[in-house]
Amino acid sequence: MADPLSAAAAERELFGDEDFEDLSPSSDQLNSINLGSDDGIPLDSENSTTADLLEGSGIRNLELEDEQMDNETKDLFIVVDNPEKHVTTMESYITFKITTKTTRCDFDNHEYSVRRRYNDFLWLRQRLEETQPSHLIPPLPEKHSLRRLDRFSPEFLKNREKALQKFMSRLEDHPVLSFNEHLKVFLTAKQFEFQAYKKQGSGFISRTADSLRNLSASYMMKNRSPEFTMLQEYIQTFGEKLGTMDRIQQRLVKEQMEYVTELNEIGPVFTLWSNSEDELSTALTAVAHSIETCCNAVQESISETEGEFGQSLKEYILYVEAVKAVLRRRDAMQMEYELAAEELQKKKDEKEAVKISDPSFSFGSLLGKDPSEVKQGKREKLEQQIEELAKEVERLNDRTVCADSDLKADMERWHKFKRKDFRDLFIKMADKQISFYEKSLKAWEDAIPLIQNTEQETKKEED
Template identity: 45%
Template sequence: MSGGPPRGLPSTGPHSLLDMPHPLAGSSSEEAVGGDSTPSPDLLTARSFGDKDLILPNGGTPAGTSSPASSSSLLNRLQLDDDIDGETRDLFVTVDDPKKHVCTMETYITYRITTKSTRVEFDLPEYSVRRRYQDFDWLRNKLEESQPTHLIPPLPEKFVVKGVVDRFSEEFVETRRKALDKFLKRITDHPVLSFNEHFNVFLTAKDLNAYKKQGMALLTRVGESVKHVTGGYKLRSRPLEFAAIGDYLDTFALKLGTIDRIAQRIIKEEIEYLVELREYGPVYSTWSALEGELSEPLEGVSACIGNCSTALEELTDDMTEDFLPVLREYILYSDSMKSVLKKRDQVQAEYEAKLEAVALRKEDRPKVPADVEKCQDRMECFNADLKADMERWQSNKRQDFRQLLMGMADKNIQYYEKCLMAWESIIPLLQEKQEANFLFGGQQSCLWRKRARSCLSRA
């Protein structure tokens, strides 16, 4: 597979929705952040004597740094779109500059997170920090705890099959960098998640490990209420719209899984065909050394097969690096949506159980307790947030797959055009040889006839 420095992706950001009210606003305020902290053990280990940092081909900076990025370099990296869907963007986040750290205890990769914002929640307009994969995982867990009613974008899968993919290879690191960049841009583009305090800490804190320690034993109120629902109560039935969402997600994940498996088989066959082409082309080149008249055409065929091999390699790399990651992201996305739908069902089950308990009370006019009303509000909040996130997800899905399929069509067209040009380029050479042979054959025939007449006249 072809490697190379990370390519910057188009920047995306949230709409300006500072005044948006939310029923669960402030629910995660119990988990305090801030204060003095000790350096992260990971970073201390990285600085220990005898350890070293291996910079990947696109460079790197020391881990654990947090400083405002220079405005000139940031403006060069970010494509600042002033207006998206009629709203002004005020937060830009990019993931780049992967760096390998070799320590006495472990080896890991960190990525530079560059943030530019005009929001009042940020003390500085620009930040630059380094994070590793487990930091992204911490962020996602915190978002799930503090925002259980919302769809949290999926992270790329952490583990790979041993012996199949090297997680420190340039190709794997670049693929993961793109996925992590997209993960943060999904959050940045969300009108609620982008204002989450844990997201702010992730983007700005110099020592994230201190915040991790503070939050290890804490659970937000909303997360706790969703987790501890009435045991043993079976949900009567989902509302039709949410039942339709569940059916759609099941079918969607099934179809994508089938496409993913077939695409992997196609890529495997293309790689096997590529190996055969690389053995096939040199045979003509070797053969040409044994043929005087056919030497030039045979060398042309060998070069043609080499060009076709290069084009096929590019197509295979595009399928592996661009097509498959999108499929897998949306398979994980469907799992995340199912998880939120299940939480919604749990809240509905809790609400129905409490309503039944109130109805069983022997009172003429039973008063609805406050906890039942609170549970009802929570369920309505779940319904509203889930439908809004589903609509946003469908819009993103349409755009992503339109871009994906159009890109795949263009790449295939380019591949076949390159192969066609390669084969057409040797046709004139073969035609010249054919004409030369024809003329040479004609001259030989005339000479033979002259010699035959001369023999007959002598006889």
């Protein structure tokens, strides 16, 4: 298996150790789009979008073939849609329809449809962390990720639905998590059965104790593997870069919203002005219409930035925390193994010390027992403890090795879809920006002939 941390090294080269000014493309890079191969994608057509260029690349064709093969071999499909508001005397909340289609033999039926609320998704993720501690569990969206929107608004629900769909898609594609029993219950159980099932399992105090133990393990570790130390450093740097991008994105959205407010103020001024200027009415109306078009384009850009780019950034910021959490759980497993190994070595040293010790001065001898029997009893007790500890150390070592293997495989998978997600995201962002400026440009280009006609009519009247 390829080392997943080689992907982390590649990402480190991409981001570097400095701020984002190092990411500025050179003139040579602007002439081609390199997506991992040695051959750039030539910009042959001025009207081609980045998505069109990507579709024509060999890399994209290979990826489409891989996706098609994955879909042909998949045996579990989950769809999240149809949000529905529920109002009770105590609260109001939203549920989402979860439709599952599968050909797996451990399911009683081939298709299920249930409704689940956000807290149910939280429960599922907690249970996955408890039962699969060595695996990277995908993050859920924050409860109120778009604070400027009402949580019952269509725009908020649309973004929430997309985020929950992505969470379930990550699980259905995972070779281990998709077979988890808690996931099966989540997808198939009727509402009353599901509520009863949720009451089982560990409580809040137990989860808090586990979290504290995992956190302390990160600081008490003595012999963490260098590759996981590198991963810890990489994920910390990656998170800082994402945080910087998120802050810049929020600042840009704020400035755009202020710009929209100003456009909404100045547009009606031209409309009212046209009512009092018959000679300039056509030109002023054209300007007002162009401002309105630009205002709508900016509002659409804000919505797309927050909904597409902003939410994707937030997902990976939460993914950074998820990676840190699984690293802490992995460290806790290694620490438990190291403590058991230390205890085993201590017992072995005690056994050697008993061999050369003089039993005449032991506590048992002072009580009148035979010194040789006291010595033999100590040795037998230590041998029994050593045998038990040896089995425990072997078990913990096997668990740690399996945890390392699971984490490496998950990180390799994570790096793969992370690169794909960010590439697709940046391509979409580029196309949206092109579309935004094209709309704004067209609005003013359409206004120019009307303004020029007004000028010509004025000259004719003067003549």
